[in-house]
Amino acid sequence: MPSNTERAAAPRSRYHHGALRQSLIDATEALLAERGVAGFSLREVARRLGVSPAAPAHHFGDAQGLLTAVATLAFEGLTEALEAGNARGGADPVARLREQGVGYVRFALRYPGRFGIMFRTGVQRDREMERAGHAAFQVLEDGVRSLFGIAAGAPLSAQQRAALMAIWSVVHGFAHLMLAGEFDGTLGEGGREAYVDENVGPMLQLHLDGLKLAMQTR
Known part of the structure; x- marks a missing residue:
C-alpha cells in the first residue's frame, strides 16, 4: 500500500513537461471563463491540477507570463477563425468579411476565457x-482592402481606416453582448451559435452595404 507521501505526490507525477504546460494553459482558460481575471491566481491553477504552486512559475515565470501565453494562443486561434471565414466566403469580398464576423463571434463564444484576456x-x-495580435488584425484589414480594391501595402485612407475600425467594433461589441447574456431572452431552439449564424451575417451585410454607399458618395 502506498504511503501518504506517495499518494500526495501521485497527482504531480502524471504530467511530463509538455503535458503540464498545456494543462496549465487549459486550467487557466477554464478559471478565466469562470471567474475572470480578478479571480485568477497561479495558486488556484496549481490547486486544480494537483501540482506544486511553483509549477506554473517554472513554465511561465509568473502570473503575467501565463496570461500572456493564453492571450497569444487566443490571437492565433482567432486568426484561424477569421481565415476559415474567408474560406467560407469564397471570392466575394463582402461574403468574406461577413463570414469573418461570424467566425469572430463564434470564437468568442467557444473560448470565453481566451477572449476575455486578449484585449x-x-x-x-x-x-x-x-506578432499574433497583428496577424489576426491583418486578416480583417486584408478583407477591407479587398472590399475597396486597395492593394496590399498601399495606405488606407482615413475613411477606409474608419470602415475597418467600424467593422471590428461591430463584431467585437456583439461578441461581448452575447457573452454577457444580453440576447439570451431572444434565443431560439438552436441556442447561441444558431443565433450568431442567423444574425451576425445579415447585420454585417447591412453595415457593409452602408459603408460602401457612404464611400461612393464622398
Whole structure:
C-alpha cells in the first residue's frame, strides 16, 4: 500500500513537461471563463491540477507570463477563425468579411476565457503576443482592402481606416453582448451559435452595404 507521501505526490507525477504546460494553459482558460481575471491566481491553477504552486512559475515565470501565453494562443486561434471565414466566403469580398464576423463571434463564444484576456489592460504584451495580435488584425484589414480594391501595402485612407475600425467594433461589441447574456431572452431552439449564424451575417451585410454607399458618395 502506498504511503501518504506517495499518494500526495501521485497527482504531480502524471504530467511530463509538455503535458503540464498545456494543462496549465487549459486550467487557466477554464478559471478565466469562470471567474475572470480578478479571480485568477497561479495558486488556484496549481490547486486544480494537483501540482506544486511553483509549477506554473517554472513554465511561465509568473502570473503575467501565463496570461500572456493564453492571450497569444487566443490571437492565433482567432486568426484561424477569421481565415476559415474567408474560406467560407469564397471570392466575394463582402461574403468574406461577413463570414469573418461570424467566425469572430463564434470564437468568442467557444473560448470565453481566451477572449476575455486578449484585449485586457494590464496583460503584458511580449513579442510573440504582438506578432499574433497583428496577424489576426491583418486578416480583417486584408478583407477591407479587398472590399475597396486597395492593394496590399498601399495606405488606407482615413475613411477606409474608419470602415475597418467600424467593422471590428461591430463584431467585437456583439461578441461581448452575447457573452454577457444580453440576447439570451431572444434565443431560439438552436441556442447561441444558431443565433450568431442567423444574425451576425445579415447585420454585417447591412453595415457593409452602408459603408460602401457612404464611400461612393464622398
